[in-house]
Amino acid sequence: MSEDFNMTMRKFLKQVGVTSQQAIEDAMRSAGSDETAGKEFDAKVVLTINGLDFEHVVTGKIAGRS
Secondary structure, three states: OOHHHHHHHHHHHHHHHHHHHHHHHHHHHHHOHHHHOOOEEEEEEEEEEOOOOEEEEEEEEEEOOO
16 A cells, blocks of 8 residues: 555544544533443444445443543
């Protein structure tokens, strides 16, 4: 794969990671620790790429704030 491809992919994935973490932290703060403490939340990310007929699904769990 080309260097341009690798750079654009890394930049995109970094943006996804950073913005997703911020959004999750905001959601946990908004819900409050009474609603999230000691709980586990199912999480799911769906990545699609238009024009490639591509879909990738990642699932996992996120622990609530204490």
